[in-house]
Amino acid sequence: MIQFAANLSMLFGEVPFLNRFKEAKASGFEGVEFLFPYDYSKVQLREKLDEAQLTQVLFNLPPGNWEKGERGIAALPGRESEFQHSVELALEYAEYLGCKRLHVMAGVCPEGEQIEQCFEVYLGNLAYACGQANSAGVTLLIEPINTRAFPGYLLSHQAQARKVIDHLAQPNLKLQMDLYHAQIMEGDLTTLIRHQIDYVGHIQVAGIPDRFEPSGGEVDYNWIFSELSQSSYDGWIGCEYNPKVETKAGLGWLESARNHFS
Template identity: 75%
Template sequence: MYRFAANLSMLFTEDPFLDRFKAAQDAGFEGVEFLFPYEFSKQDLKARLDSTGLEQVLFNLPAGNWEKGERGIAALPGRESEFQLSVELALDYAEHLNCRKLHVMAGICPEGEALEACFEVYLANLAYACEQAQSANVTVLIEPLNTRAFPGYLLSHQAQARKIIDHIAMPNIKLQMDLYHAQIMEGDLSVLIRHQMDYVGHIQIAGVPDRHEPSDGEINYGWIFSELAKVKYDGWIGCEYTPKADTKSGLGWLETARNIFS
């Protein structure tokens, strides 16, 4: 019943990036996601998808200078032109890879900028991204991130994301609900799942608190998968975690989940 996508930025890192597609296929995944594709050619990525039969589920828009601590540019005043170019680039990759979902990272409000000004820019840029993506049949996703791992990130709570989605009021903006971030910031995951599924366009999972396998930590994912079944969630579940050891030896949870919830 559930379709699991391997996040190739975090899983199978024992292999070079382009070899991770085959590793994901061999492990039984049906789809893949990753943070950023832009250092690789569209042709090379498409060839890996075609040779493995994997579906490209999701990737992020360019997020600025990651090495210098930028975590998205959508909310950064003065970077609007750069953001528009990033939308164009991401949609070009999405078309080539037949990817129907793009995550727009908000970013961290720069020192000296008013939070209100950052939000205004964020909302305007999201509206622009949705308008451009709509004609390409692409859904724009926004994701609250926990402030322990991403201090200062503009979007950190589920209710905040819902308000933004309501404000944009376009059919192709949805919530990327990462249960790892949601548990750290809010908990009460069953209630979140039950009451906001109409907003959800993608789900991601990882163990809490250390972001290892879903079988590691305080979240009972058996219970979570049952809750998702009750609300008839039929989208992808992205596996965005850091394995405790090598990726393959930690995939027992996936076989168990498939046996129970297939």
């Protein structure tokens, strides 16, 4: 059954990060996701999950130097050893937190590097990561991200991700379909969902164009949720948006959304 997960990197910013778990539970969420766990100990995070009786749904591999503009290192030539260490660290956290999905950020191809070379490195690193994750029972996700948010990001269209998945043919490599990014880059979300759904391992939502609650903007999410309810998808929907108002005050859309999957 489809369930909704609160993205704690973006929701409940009214309270410190470690307090957001109980806020998510009190607001009706049964799972959480966030960008990166590495500033906190595994023990701290596990305690918060257990206290709130929440499932850790997803987080990202280490992204490299975020402050300097790096947005993942999987496609960066010369960083293969660092990437392998990042896989090891992420799987260590995933095992302790009971997390079954990890997002592998491709990254921005460095200036002076050929796109083809970056893709070759990307495919090799993904193949390595899939082997390591498969042994741990973890599914890896790749996500096309809009180039307005991350200029130069290697993976920006759904068809690109599908080709990567087909090429590697790894059973634990899936598509992370963020409908916010997909609408900005491509639109035609209903057709994208119908064509890609068998590849999808995780879905994320936000209003478009301002990344507020998925209850306004140019996409009718009631239509989207009805479409998903009729599809083969039975995973989580991550709520990865910037609340326009205080988080709880903006959650009125959630009850209506759940009705599509009851």
